[in-house]
Amino acid sequence: MIKMKFTKAFSTALLCSIASVPAYAQTEPDNDPATADNQSAGDDDTIIVTANRRAENLQDVSSVVQALDSEQLRRDGISELRQLQVAVPGLSIANQEGNVEIFIRGVGSANNTELGDPGAAPHLNGTYIPRPRGLGVMFYDLERVEVNKGPQGTLYGRNALAGTLNIITAKPRLGEFGGYVQAEIGNRSSYGAEGALNIPLGDTMAVRAAGYYINRDAGFHNASTGAQARNLKPAGLEENYAGRLSLLWEPNDRLTISLVGDYGKETGTGYPGANIFGAVTATGLRPEDLDLREVVYRGMQGDMENELWGIQGKISYDFGKFGAELTGSYRSVDFYQANASSDGIDYPGRDLDAIQYDNFSNNFWQTESQSQVYEFRLFANESERFRWNVGSFYFNEDQAVGYLALADRGYCCYSATEFTMPDVNGESYAFYADGTYDVTDRLRLLGGIRYTEEKKYRYGIGGNWALTLGGEDYSCCFATRVGTEGFRPNLLDRPNFDVTGIDTLQGRAQFLIEGIKTAGLRDTLIDQIGAIANGTNPNGTCTSRPDIDNGFMQCPTGFDGGFSFVNLTIPDQQVGQSKFDFVDWRVGMEYDLSPDNMLYAKISTGHKSGGFNDSFNGSTIPEAYSPEKLVVYEIGSRNAFDAFGRRAIFNLTGFYYEYSNQVFQDLTCINLDETQTPPVCNGYSLVNRNIGASRIYGAEAELKLKLPAHFALDINAAYLDTKITEGVVADARAQDFDAGGESPLVSLVGNRLPLASKVNLSARLSQSFDIGSGRFDWQALLNYRSSFFLSQFNESDIVFLDGTRQTALEAGFPDLQKGFVTLNLGVGYSIENLRLEAWASNVLNQEASQKALVGSSLNIRFLNDARSYGLRARISF
Known part of the structure; x- marks a missing residue:
């Protein structure tokens, strides 16, 4: 009934929106010099994407795809992967101990260990990446980044349950010698460089070499006063470098061969998190009233090193009415981290001198992965009435993983x-x-x-x-x-x-x-x-x-x-x-x-791979859990029209998700003593179970306007309503170790999915005009996210095994992230081959939690990037 009511209401709104837009014919290029002067550089309406495994105009794609090219990313102040969510409503990206976790419209997976897989599939140049560690060092010399929302089960397949994120690197250009060098400096002692060189090798071959370096920190501070501990460097310091070599060969108009090899290395003090449990229980303050970046470090110096490399190859041949494509990829990841250990965060009234700094409790992580992806595809050419794709896909990954948690003192x-x-x-x-x-x-x-x-x-x-x-x-x-x-x-x-x-x-x-x-x-x-x-x-x-x-x-x-x-x-x-x-x-x-006006409707499905659980002698833990499944009903329209004498875009999409066989983590007995009557459990562990189901519905709208006086306005808005409809789990927040680790059962029915804001808005206002012999531009990118929960418990009260009740705040487990605004600013001046830029990201210095780990005496927050600003110079040749 809810689905029928929503579909009917949205269909009415959709038809009304189209009826209100004049059905203009395709406009011819404007040759009036006065009008043309109002167009900023790069104002070409055509945005090419590959969401359907073929190059096509974004306005011809019957789904929600957001694409940002390298120039737009730079102007937006988006210098690393997590910052994409500022420009893409409905997207959430967090980083826990090097694991990049991507959620789209509340769907994703926080289980990126060997026990599971991502729920939103990351890709590099269209090739699936199984272990999204180190994606940040691929974020340079790009052509664009595409975020495809909703399940992509048929064309992209593996673990594209929530959608795909595709990082597309710049390709070699035939017959053209050129490139760029870029240097930047910013606050928090950050500096970096980037560059690329395109070299033609005759008329049919070209190579492109690109490199990248960055030294920065995440804005965390060491609040320790102990003699040894106060010299510890905080988590989040990083020094990264990477290189990429691409080759393109087109010996004739039918055959194309490309190779891309890349290498990257991340080093530093490890990915930062902050345990706020002690601060909340000691003060009764909510997380937004505390400074989550003031961390009390102790014990060992945090240390991280991640080395990754890969090679991709593609052979394409045009047979006339159809084409063939063979792709292959090999990727290697070698990750090690000794956590930057802490005694929580500083808070009002805390006696920092009374802390036991000689405490070396710590966590160590190690991941090695070697993966191969091969795909063979036949496809009809674009001129055909029936444009088909048929193909086969093969994936193999060998991993070796290690984890050690030590308790000291x-x-x-x-x-x-x-x-x-x-x-x-x-x-x-x-x-x-x-x-x-x-x-x-x-x-x-x-x-x-x-x-x-x-x-x-x-x-x-x-x-x-x-x-x-x-x-x-x-x-x-x-x-x-x-x-x-x-x-x-x-x-x-x-x-x-x-x-x-x-x-x-x-x-x-x-x-x-x-x-x-x-x-x-x-x-x-x-x-x-x-x-x-x-x-x-x-x-x-x-x-x-x-x-x-x-x-x-x-x-x-x-x-x-x-x-x-x-x-x-x-x-x-x-x-x-x-x-x-x-x-x-x-x-x-x-x-x-x-x-200029298209209506579409479709039903699509997607799955996320199942996996297995840890096993213990005598336990009742299920060995494996099954794949999750998503069925999505979607209707929408894509519209182009004239406004203010210029071409404008308005797109509207509505969707309804049926999410079944959903995996929730549940506490399960691992040591059952059957010699007693009744049997007694002497230990519990978190396991993955297919015990949940959810429904999701919402709408997304996109508006692009070119305004008088050289202004442009882009607005992307998303409304999302999520509800868990099945799911009873043990409440890990109330784990009782006097009872062997048992916890009370709690129903999740009626709760919202984690990381799902009801309202998410991104608005970009920009302007570009000539000054002297160059061109000046500025822009402001504003993002609003309404409140969201960080766990499936939705900050509900806790009822312990003995019947006592506490609010989540009293027990140390608030998990509501209040709504917040993020603002990015940028200005630039281009003259001939030189471009100068100044940028500021998270200008308001909003401190927002992007992920939480919740357990007994544990409420660890992983935050957004703190305010950053700086200057950048770029020379193209």
């Missing part, structure tokens, strides 16, 4: 968590057919279908490190330190990942020590259990030191200098596999009311 005992998988494989193949048929010169029918089969496999270890070491009179327990100055874990360099046969205390001690590549300066683990590992003393070596003295432990007598008892826990074996297949399809129609 524990009161007693010791516990850490490691998940290291040296062998992870994903494989997918698909076959598809898609086409557009001209029924008449005005009516076109659309249709497509795609069959996909996928399988995944994973082998490694996952679970806890634990040391329980007894003192005098078998008292419990001695503390252990791991991760102090100089520590590095082995992770993927472990000599052994087979724990199935390790059932002795000596074997477990050896396995724990093998997890350490370099022991920290003040670590005690090897000192305490080294004698167990080498067989010289099964009770280990009792070590007592002031920094591990909990005030009541004494080394026992009579155990050869060892402990009175030793219990050691190591991770479990992890073996996971899954296999699934699915079919995506689309049907639709386009109708031209006039050469």
